[in-house]
Each structure stands twice: as C-alpha cells, then as structure tokens.
Amino acid sequence: MRKPPNVGKWSKHQHLVKSEFLRDYLPATRQFTPETLWEYVEDYQKVMLKPSGGGGGAGIIQLTDRGENRYLVHAGSAKRIVEGRTKTVEYVKSLFRPKPYLLQPLIPLGKIDGRPFDVRVMVQRTGKNSPWIVTGWVAKLAGPGFVVTNVARSRGKVLPLKTAIRLSNISASEDLEEEISEVALAAANELGKAYPTLRAIGLDMGIDIEGKPWIIEANFRPSLSLFRQLKDQTFYRKIIAMQKH
Ligand SMILES: Nc1ncnc2c1ncn2[C@@H]1O[C@H](COP(=O)(O)OP(=O)(O)O)[C@@H](O)[C@H]1O
Ligand SMILES: [Mg+2]
The missing domain is CATH 3.30.470.20 (ATP-grasp fold, B domain)
Incomplete structure (x- = not known):
C-alpha cells in the first residue's frame, strides 16, 4: 500500500x-512560546498544549487559569496546581515531549x-x-x-x-x-x-x-x-x- x-x-x-469555509471550524492554533501561552490564557482561560508531531493523545496538556496567579495543569489523568507564571512554564515544559508544541483554546x-x-x-x-x-x-x-x-x-x-x-x-x-x-x-x-x-x-x-x-x-x-x-x-x-x- x-x-x-x-x-x-x-x-x-x-x-x-487557507479555506475560508474551514476557518470557522478550526480552533485558533499558534506555535507555543511562553508569550503566546500567556496571550492564550488571557484570551481563553482554558488552553490545550499539544506536540505538533504527536499521536495517540501523548504529551497533551490542558492548562486552566484559576485566578490569583494559580494555574491548573492537567496531563494524562494527573492534575497539579502551580503558582506563578515562571513555575508554570517550567512545569509544563518538563511535561513536554521533545517536539515543537502548539496551542489551541480548549473546545468545550x-x-x-x-x-x-x-x-x-x-x-x-x-x-x-x-x-x-x-x-x-x-x-x-x-x-x-x-x-x-x-x-x-x-x-x-x-x-x-x-x-x-x-x-x-x-x-x-x-x-x-x-x-x-x-x-x-x-x-x-x-x-x-x-x-x-x-x-x-x-x-x-x-x-x-x-x-x-x-x-x-x-x-x-x-x-x-x-x-x-x-x-x-x-x-x-x-x-x-x-x-x-
Ligand atoms: N483544542 C482542543 N479542545 C478540546 N479537546 C482537545 C483539543 N485538542 C485536542 N483535544 C483532545 O485531545 C485528543 C487528542 O488530540 P489530537 O489533536 O487528536 O492529538 P493526537 O494526535 O495525540 O490524537 C482529541 O481527540 C481531543 O479529545
Ligand atoms: Mg487524535
């Protein structure tokens, strides 16, 4: 085959x-950097981080703004609350697969x-x-x-x-x-x-x-x-x- x-x-x-018709059905997608991450968190509160070359749900992380500078990080079945943006970026990066990551708003x-x-x-x-x-x-x-x-x-x-x-x-x-x-x-x-x-x-x-x-x-x-x-x-x-x- x-x-x-x-x-x-x-x-x-x-x-x-590229397709105008499809644009409406695609979650806004960006390449991960710490800056784009915080932009997305501010715009959407709940964000999905996923490896561009991944598969089978591996390395996918959900991040939720909990207010008061605290962030809920949910990967696999594990959840952790992290305080502060620096520590949060460090923590999500420690969960990353060695691949470029993408950001999307969490679709409800x-x-x-x-x-x-x-x-x-x-x-x-x-x-x-x-x-x-x-x-x-x-x-x-x-x-x-x-x-x-x-x-x-x-x-x-x-x-x-x-x-x-x-x-x-x-x-x-x-x-x-x-x-x-x-x-x-x-x-x-x-x-x-x-x-x-x-x-x-x-x-x-x-x-x-x-x-x-x-x-x-x-x-x-x-x-x-x-x-x-x-x-x-x-x-x-x-x-x-x-x-x-
Ligand atoms: N933006 C999103 N909003 C909500 N759920 C998502 C989003 N992106 C991924 N998921 C969930 O994670 C699963 C895996 O993501 P996907 O992009 O299909 O990567 P993989 O290649 O690992 O299958 C999806 O089937 C869906 O359940
Ligand atoms: Mg999939």
Missing part, C-alpha cells in the same frame, strides 16, 4: 486554514456523564482525482479523568455517533450529521490538494455543547481499530472495501 506522508499538525493546519466538548467525547470521521478516495467519501464515523469517549479521548491512552470507549449525541449534553440540530460530513469533505479536499498521494484521512472532530463541529486534527495513518470495536461492522467493511480499490 502507498505510504502516507509524514506531516505534523502545524503544516496540516496551514493548509486547512460535549460530554456524557462528565466525560468528553469527540468523533473520528473516516474519509477516503480511491485515486488522486476521485472524490472523497465519508466511509464511517464513530464517537470516542474519554476514560474517566482524562481530557483526551484517545481510546487506548485514556481507557475510553467507542460508541455509535447517534447514541453518543443522544446520551450527551449537546443541543444538536437536525442537520448536525450533515454539517460534520460537509466539513470533513471540505477538509479532505484541501488536504488532498496539498498531498496528492493521500487516500485516507481520519479526522478527529469535536462537537461543542452548542452543537457546533470543530476540526481537532487530521490523521494521515488512521487506525481501523476504532471501527473494528463497533458492534455494527458496516463502516469497517466499507473502509476495507475502499482500501482494496
């Missing part, structure tokens, strides 16, 4: 943000029983000039105490998308699913132009509590195991069939 290009989150973001993801979830949308094409098709989607529910929904890392679980939305605190509109697929296809088109050899993209899309979809990241080597874990194997079979094409 064709080897997917190895590209960091920052480069992918640069391609996606929809939750089920207090646990955030997001959606893995599989988009595929059979050739450079063939249309992109949404071949499956599944909700990933974070394990208890985690801010990342990566199923393996957080000991989370998968759920059919409809079930997740129904069980969640999201006020979903009738056409939410249609909007998700429209955004996923637009993202695939943009990335497909930039990377002609690309055949499959696994988009991580969040849905905030107001029912608005967000593009969290685009995976160029999407794992099939999320779809294999669903009781209904329709998506899994469709994905495999597209791959064989």
